[in-house]
Amino acid sequence: MQIRDFFPVSTNTSFKESCYGALGALIGLVATELLCQWWLGVSPHWLIAPMGASAVLLFAAPASPLAQPWSILVGNGVSALMGVLAASWIPDPALAAGGAVMLAIAAMFLTRSLHPPGGAVALTAVIGGEGVTSLGMGYVLIPVFVNSILLLAMALLYNRLLGRRYPNTGRAAPHPHQTRDPQPSERLATQASDIDFALNKHGELLDISRADLRDLLQEAQHHALRGRVGTVLVQDVMSRDLVVAGPEDPALTAWRRLSRHRIKALPVVNGAGELAGIITLHDLLVDAALAEPRAAGALASLTVADLMTREVQTARRYQPLYDLVAAFSDGGLHHMPVVEGSQLVGIITQSDMVAALFNLALRPDPGTDLP
Template sequence: MHGSDLSRWRLIFTPAMPRPVWKDLVRATLGGFAGIAVCAVFAWGANLSDVFPVFLIAPLGASAFLVFAVPNSPLAQPWSAVAGNTLAAVCGVAAAKFLDPAFAPAVGVAMAFAAMMFGRALHPPGGAVALLIALDPGLLERTGAVEICLNAGIMTAVLVGAGLAYHKLSGRKYPLRAGLAQGTAVGFSRLGLSKEELTDLLARFNQSANLGAVDLGRLLAAAEDEAIHHRFGDRTCGDVMTEITTAFGAGDPFHEIVRVFQQTDELAVPVLKEDGSIAGMVWQREVFNQLARTKSTRLILPAASAGKLMRPPDALFNADAPVGDAVVHMLRHGVQQVLIERNGVLKGRLTRSDILELALLSGGARKAA
């Protein structure tokens, strides 16, 4: 066997996943214990009351792994888990009840696959649920068809409920759709892609069952952030910033503010404290909006000073911070500029024009090289 063949087989039979993070390992392990323990206590309590007997089934262990170890997977979401196991139980019962025992297991599992896919409730443990029921026709006689199906749904729902509580306490997002709004703000708008477009992209590469559109958006946005940092290298905000030549004091009157904006093309002017630190920003549009609402600047109250008109700055970065950090912030929050300070004293501003100029210069340097 050639060396290349050995290398290929070595790659096939080596772990495909990275080493686990200890925090995730401990969280998943404790979660699996808690989930099955809650189900066991629930079954014990339900059997004591003799209202509706429920019992643990082996596939709950696989469901627990998905819910507690990989809660972001589409296969682990509440609908997938509860509906998937319930549909699979119905298919297993139907196969065991109406088919020859020799064919029931294979047909039951196949039916479960089709039912879960049709119901958009893919949940791998569902295959085990159908197989478990089809392998033991006597289970129908001992328990009852309806009871078996209800047991699968109820116990899975209890497990999912335990997962919801556990992940809320441990700080992990579950279910996936609970983080949809945040994912949209951070990922989708950043990328210029809608949730539907990301979903289509997953379907094109047959990854819909492994990853949700929200997580894909987050991953792509994170990759974009890394690319931005690589793009600008070790340049700092102080290297790229434009020095500020115009600033207000908190007591500057309104007519002085109007004069400054009329004579410059500034969109916003900082308001500085006596020690040179930033107090806030006065925006051109707000000043002109006030002018538009009055017939004369004389109607503006004397109290309308820079200190009264200012708003907090959108962002303040240290001059030694990587310029990539500022670019990511500007893209993520849709701001036109950020302010740069050093040792608490305002030094300059970083605008989108500065970033564009840096990008063009960097591109030209790479081309010349």
């Protein structure tokens, strides 16, 4: 142990997030108190002190596993129950206080609802004075449960308005192809079983969810990879000799070009060489309106403009190649036009990405001595 161990560590929280947390606690507690008076007609005295600690978690640290809805509702509820039981069973105030917190922690662990303010909720049941002890089991419902559910409602609304992910369930985003497979970027990444192994070996409780811990680890790995491949630009990989279509071309012409060149997409450019859209083999084969195969002969009366996608995700020629990895893996893109201004200058495909990343993987690390 060293003297520096007693100094504060960085929380990596921005000034804006700190202000949001403080303002949220103000709004949440004031609203909870006013709603208690309006809804139940109870005195502001029944906004119990432990709600201040709950507000810190719900508004300043909403990503914490200790701040999730189950934790505040069940954690505060079972803690209140344990506090009332300890106050009833143990005549000595000091033993009752310690016993209340001990039982509360045990109950929260058993119900997987650990919520640090629960310790204060249990303690308040013992030392809160005659006004609290006279409530008996009623203390669990009013004020504890009512305070908790109203404060939680404020947190859900406030965090949603700020665009925060709350509740922070840690569930993965649905697969774009509606299958149970993990996203492509996750298949060789650190798995949940690896995180569980490390957490079990560590043993102590960490105030971070498994999903957030995995995301942080992957972000650190991506940052390291970005430093290695960030010098490779889109123009280093893209195709420049392009096969294109015009908006007024017959759809059958687009079909023949795709077939002749054995490709799956054609950028669509206007007379000035500007990107107007993209047409794919899927556009030609499937009737999007009916979600069925296109009828034989239907292409004869259609033009490229009738079938092309007009809103196209594009890349810039001087953009780092790393920026496109997510779009081609989890995003499911197969081809992306490259533009300079509005002019089409190239196209990059999944095949280009795979070849480029494979070649990068074969490069020795900087500073490595080759045999």
